[in-house]
Amino acid sequence: MQSTRKGEDPRILVVEDDEDAREALVALLQMKGYRAVPAGNGKEALDYLHRAPVPDLIILDLWMPVMDGWQFRKEQVKDPRLAAVPVIVVTALSDRTDVDANEVIIKPVDVDRLLTSVSHYCKAEPTT
Amino acid sequence: MNLTNSQTAQEQKEVELLEHREAQAMLSADVSTLGALWADDLIVNSTSNLIAGKQILLEMVKNGLLKLRAYERRPVRIQAFGDLVVTTGNEVSELIGGTRAYKIFVSYMNVWAKRAGSWQLLARHVGEIERATPQDLS
Numbered sequence: 001m002q003s004t005r006k007g008e009d010p011r012i013l014v015v016e017d018d019e020d021a022r023e024a025l026v027a028l029l030q031m032k033g034y035r036a037v038p039a040g041n042g043k044e045a046l047d048y049l050h051r052a053p054v055p056d057l058i059i060l061d062l063w064m065p066v067m068d069g070w071q072f073r074k075e076q077v078k079d080p081r082l083a084a085v086p087v088i089v090v091t092a093l094s095d096r097t098d099v100d101a102n103e104v105i106i107k108p109v110d111v112d113r114l115l116t117s118v119s120h121y122c123k124a125e126p127t128t
Numbered sequence: 129m130n131l132t133n134s135q136t137a138q139e140q141k142e143v144e145l146l147e148h149r150e151a152q153a154m155l156s157a158d159v160s161t162l163g164a165l166w167a168d169d170l171i172v173n174s175t176s177n178l179i180a181g182k183q184i185l186l187e188m189v190k191n192g193l194l195k196l197r198a199y200e201r202r203p204v205r206i207q208a209f210g211d212l213v214v215t216t217g218n219e220v221s222e223l224i225g226g227t228r229a230y231k232i233f234v235s236y237m238n239v240w241a242k243r244a245g246s247w248q249l250l251a252r253h254v255g256e257i258e259r260a261t262p263q264d265l266s
Contacts, residue, residue, distance in 0.1 A: 020256075023225065024176035027193050028184075092177075108177040111184050 010056040010122035011035045015045040015072065016090070017064040025059065025109075032115060034122065042067030046075055049082055057121045059114075062091040062099060070099055086121045088114070140206045143213040143240045146247055151201040151219075157189050167241060167248040175234060175256040197229060198222040201236075211242040212250075218257065224265070231260035 012034050016022040022038050029036035037055070039045035041064040049055075058076075062069035069089060077083045077100070089099055092107040103117055146165065153161035163186060170182040180188075188194050203217040215238045223230045239251040 018177075020259075021176045021178070024174070024178055027225075028178070028188070031187065031191050031193060108173050108179050111178050111180045 009033055009035045011037065011053065012057045012059060012118065012122065013037050013039060013045060013048065013055045014059045015039045015042060015064070015069070016059070016061040017041055018061070021061075028111065028115075029118065032118075034118070041065055042069060042072030042075070045072060049076075049079075054081060055085060057118060058085055058087045059118075060087050060089050060101070062089060062093055073100055088117055088121070090114075136208045139208045139213055139242075143208075143215060143247055144203060144206055146240065146249075147201060147203050147206075147215055147238065150249060151199055154189070154194070155196050155199040157192075157195065159186055159190055162186060162189060165249055167243070167250045170249060170251065172252045173254065175232070175254050195224040196221055197224055198231075213240040213242075213247070214238070215240065219254075227264060227266040228262040229265055230262050233257040233259070 012029055014022055014025045014029070014036055016025065016038075017040055019040075022040070026036040026038050037048065037052075039048055043066045045058070045060075046067070060069045060072060067075075069091070073087065076085070076087070086102040089101040089104045090107055090109050091104065094106050102121065105114060105117070150162070150165050152158075153165065163182075166182045166185070168182055170185070171179060172181075172185060173179050185194075199219070199221045201217065201219045203215045205217070206213060206215045215236075217236060219234050219236055221232050221234070223232060234254045234256050236255070237253045238249055240247045241250040
């Protein structure tokens with residue numbers, strides 16, 4: 001299901017505890033015309049999702065403090081409003097990809113591959 | 129390919145100069161010079177754990193995403209392998225992000241390749257050593 005509002009750039013929630021990686025991903029996606037929003041862990045992400053429009057895509061790290069990516073996914077699918085939002089997991093844990101996600105990308109993240117996947121899940125083209 | 133000691137020394141010297149030229153071009157966001165010094169098939173693995181190529185990196189420099197106010201590169205070892213030269217060393221940079229400046233100490237490895245008579249940066253890996261507390265610029 002694509003939830004992009006007509007005339008708006010696709011919205012992407014980036015859930016990553018590493019500040020450097022999170023800011024780089026958000027800046028990269030914004031440069032490519034997406035409306036990227038950062039969250040530092042699963043709880044921050046859920047708090048944001050409960051008060052904001054449903055995003056078109058979630059990019060999710062797994063190993064995070066407070067609430068990890070596995071727990072976030074359990075909470076996400078329990079919520080009918082959020083359950084269908086596609087998720088790309090980005091993780092260094094190549095042997096721990098036992099997470100229910102649309103796609104898993106192993107770190108270090110190949111930017112070309114990530115942008116191809118993002119454009120697949122965000123069918124509406126960004127304006128820039 | 130066998131190189132004499134003087135050939136190797138010459139190539140090391142050429143690449144050392146390019147190392148400093150490339151660092152200066154990064155500092156001044158000189159996209160034209162970077163475009164010439166970077167191979168079209170450049171691969172960079174950054175401290176953000178992102179692997180990026182030439183076009184996306186040039187786009188980031190053009191858009192101010194890699195805006196530096198200080199950048200110092202200190203090669204520690206330069207070794208020639210025929211038409212490849214590997215440099216390793218450390219760098220200190222101050223990256224501007226929004227209203228904050230981030231001082232970062234990294235180690236790096238660059239691979240330079242000689243193609244059609246010119247040296248170009250072919251690959252680069254950067255690892256964080258230490259990061260200072262961000263400085264508020266506002």
